[in-house]
Amino acid sequence: MAERVLMKGNEAIAEAAIRAGCRHYFGYPITPQTEIAAYMAKKLPKVGGIFLQAESEIASINMVYGAAATGTRVMTSSSSPGISLKSEGLSYIAGSDVPALVVNVQRGGPGLGGIQPSQSDYFQATKGGGHGDYRMIVLAPASVQEMASLTMKGFDLADKYNMISMILADGTIGQMMEPITFEDAEVATYEKPWALTGTEGKRKHNIVNSLYLKPDELEAKNFERFEKYAIVEENEPMWEEYMMEDAEICVVAFGIASRVAKNAVVAARAEGIKAGLIRPITLWPFPKKALAAAAEKVNGFVSVELSMGQMIEDVRLASGCKKPVALCNRAGGMIPSPDEVLESLRKAQKGEY
Amino acid sequence: MAVVFQKPKSLADVPLHYCPGCPHGIIHRLVAEALDELGIEGKAIGVAPVGCAVMAYDYFTCDMIEAPHGRAPAVATGIKRCRPENIVFTYQGDGDLASIGMAETVHSAARNENITVIFVNNAIYGMTGGQMAPTSLPGQVTQTSPYGRDVNHCGWPIRVCEMLATLEGPEYVTRVAVNNVKNVKNAKKAIKKAFQNQIEGKGFSLVEVVSACPTNWGMTPQKALEWVESDMLPYYPIGVYKDRSAAKEEK
Numbered sequence: 001m002a003e004r005v006l007m008k009g010n011e012a013i014a015e016a017a018i019r020a021g022c023r024h025y026f027g028y029p030i031t032p033q034t035e036i037a038a039y040m041a042k043k044l045p046k047v048g049g050i051f052l053q054a055e056s057e058i059a060s061i062n063m064v065y066g067a068a069a070t071g072t073r074v075m076t077s078s079s080s081p082g083i084s085l086k087s088e089g090l091s092y093i094a095g096s097d098v099p100a101l102v103v104n105v106q107r108g109g110p111g112l113g114g115i116q117p118s119q120s121d122y123f124q125a126t127k128g129g130g131h132g133d134y135r136m137i138v139l140a141p142a143s144v145q146e147m148a149s150l151t152m153k154g155f156d157l158a159d160k161y162n163m164i165s166m167i168l169a170d171g172t173i174g175q176m177m178e179p180i181t182f183e184d185a186e187v188a189t190y191e192k193p194w195a196l197t198g199t200e201g202k203r204k205h206n207i208v209n210s211l212y213l214k215p216d217e218l219e220a221k222n223f224e225r226f227e228k229y230a231i232v233e234e235n236e237p238m239w240e241e242y243m244m245e246d247a248e249i250c251v252v253a254f255g256i257a258s259r260v261a262k263n264a265v266v267a268a269r270a271e272g273i274k275a276g277l278i279r280p281i282t283l284w285p286f287p288k289k290a291l292a293a294a295a296e297k298v299n300g301f302v303s304v305e306l307s308m309g310q311m312i313e314d315v316r317l318a319s320g321c322k323k324p325v326a327l328c329n330r331a332g333g334m335i336p337s338p339d340e341v342l343e344s345l346r347k348a349q350k351g352e353y
Numbered sequence: 354m355a356v357v358f359q360k361p362k363s364l365a366d367v368p369l370h371y372c373p374g375c376p377h378g379i380i381h382r383l384v385a386e387a388l389d390e391l392g393i394e395g396k397a398i399g400v401a402p403v404g405c406a407v408m409a410y411d412y413f414t415c416d417m418i419e420a421p422h423g424r425a426p427a428v429a430t431g432i433k434r435c436r437p438e439n440i441v442f443t444y445q446g447d448g449d450l451a452s453i454g455m456a457e458t459v460h461s462a463a464r465n466e467n468i469t470v471i472f473v474n475n476a477i478y479g480m481t482g483g484q485m486a487p488t489s490l491p492g493q494v495t496q497t498s499p500y501g502r503d504v505n506h507c508g509w510p511i512r513v514c515e516m517l518a519t520l521e522g523p524e525y526v527t528r529v530a531v532n533n534v535k536n537v538k539n540a541k542k543a544i545k546k547a548f549q550n551q552i553e554g555k556g557f558s559l560v561e562v563v564s565a566c567p568t569n570w571g572m573t574p575q576k577a578l579e580w581v582e583s584d585m586l587p588y589y590p591i592g593v594y595k596d597r598s599a600a601k602e603e604k
Binding site for chain 1: 408410
């Protein structure tokens, strides 16, 4: 039966992971996501699972790599500087085609940055971060409810495609409390014939590996992997459209920025400005088709971001640079007010991008 | 006709890529024999390092994974925590285990992670062509210490067994060598014990195998084994540095 509870965003991720059948968590403390580790430390031993605090982010992502290689549902979580440290492991996991869930509750950067909310790891999450050609499925929750539902979805997508699913949240969604509903959901299981389980003398040995010293073999592996990515790009983009039917200005925002932007859209409408919102839920695959369709009918776009402007590049690419794109941003842990976004919509209305 | 000598089942029948005279072949065989004799090949999951043994995943017939540089004990931890019924081992060199992977080594030992670590110490980075290792001896000439290792400039070589033995955590920490027949036989016993410990759930067992690198030391295989005896073993003495169960029995 569905259950309605009041929860912090970070705790919602942890509870959803357990409900999705995750019994192994490896992590390292960092603000503002440590509630996930604390929740797992408390709950996992009670349900036959393993919580292990590693000696570093590097060790924890490699524990995830080993666990994932056995075909076990596994996760880790961190925040921006910690994700930089995990990036080596992310590249190996992607290069070995094993599934895992990684949570990034973003804080301001670069460097040690700050501990207030940010979206400035967009490039890192959607364009690579680690070395080599690879992709991760990147999910951007905008509410505590979505922290839970996208965590469950993320595990499923990871298993379906043998990829990393990253939950790209921010400190606000991680820390705030909202009522959420946990629906009873069937957890799908997937065959994992590649998993390290011991041969038991019954089959040839399985090897989980990202090393291919012969360049033609490595090239073939990359092409094969990108055929899979193309399927993900075709089938898995998710987005929300709000007041887009007759919109002349399209706001694009994800996560906490999209909630501010939604208020600004409502305020703009009250002033007679026909604004609408496209909220990407998957940042990779980016909802290119939605943006391309919008580019045919709106006069311009406003990308609202908690960064110096990262998603704006994908907005330009997806809209084919057919219409002007303005940036409305705050950085370093600051969040724009609805009035600030409204002001950029007023400018857009006057053709000032 | 009676078979008196054959390849262990746990070792694949493929050509190894190691240089002529390299003891990795001997150490691979000792690990494979231990897996065979304990009947655990079908349960074993091996973790290959970055370094000369990077392609060990092709040489052992059990399930294998290739870890990032130095991270093998963390990868092994992830595997073992998910599948405690399997036998998990790492096979690492000195650069991998004692330099870039030192944190993973120390902390998996401190947790008494129930895994087996085979640590091959040949005092040099072999795969990249002979650079100074954390275990290169004072005065040792390498590509990156061309005037000999100057301890005032780049510090002293690390004795891993002695250091780990100070920790409460690990079950078994021992150093062996493979420079002569007697030592090879003792190395085999230590490696087998390190796996037996895991079967019995005793915890972290590390066998440091003092080895040679004729190619990058610039010596004949024969001369290299002599150098192990004359220069390596005085700095890295053979011995059992920690054996918790044996110590308990004595009490």
